[in-house]
Amino acid sequence: MTDPTSDVDEGKARECAVCGDPIDGPGHRVITWIEDDSVRTVHVCSPTCEAAYER
Ligand SMILES: [Zn+2]
Numbered sequence: 001m002t003d004p005t006s007d008v009d010e011g012k013a014r015e016c017a018v019c020g021d022p023i024d025g026p027g028h029r030v031i032t033w034i035e036d037d038s039v040r041t042v043h044v045c046s047p048t049c050e051a052a053y054e055r
Contacts, residue, residue: 014043015043016043016044016045016046017031017042017044017049018044018049018052019049021045022045023043023045025045027045027046028043028045029043029044029047029049029050030042030043030044031043031044031050031053031055035055
């Protein structure tokens, strides 16, 4: 099964785009949006960081 969000190197730990903590566990959120005709993807560690992230 292919993960459609796996656009980063496998084995490289993701960091939260807001607080910089390593992302693990169920709080992981993925924010996607369209900008300049391309898909932007950001990973955050929790709903709190998701709300705090400014595009
Ligand atoms: Zn965070």
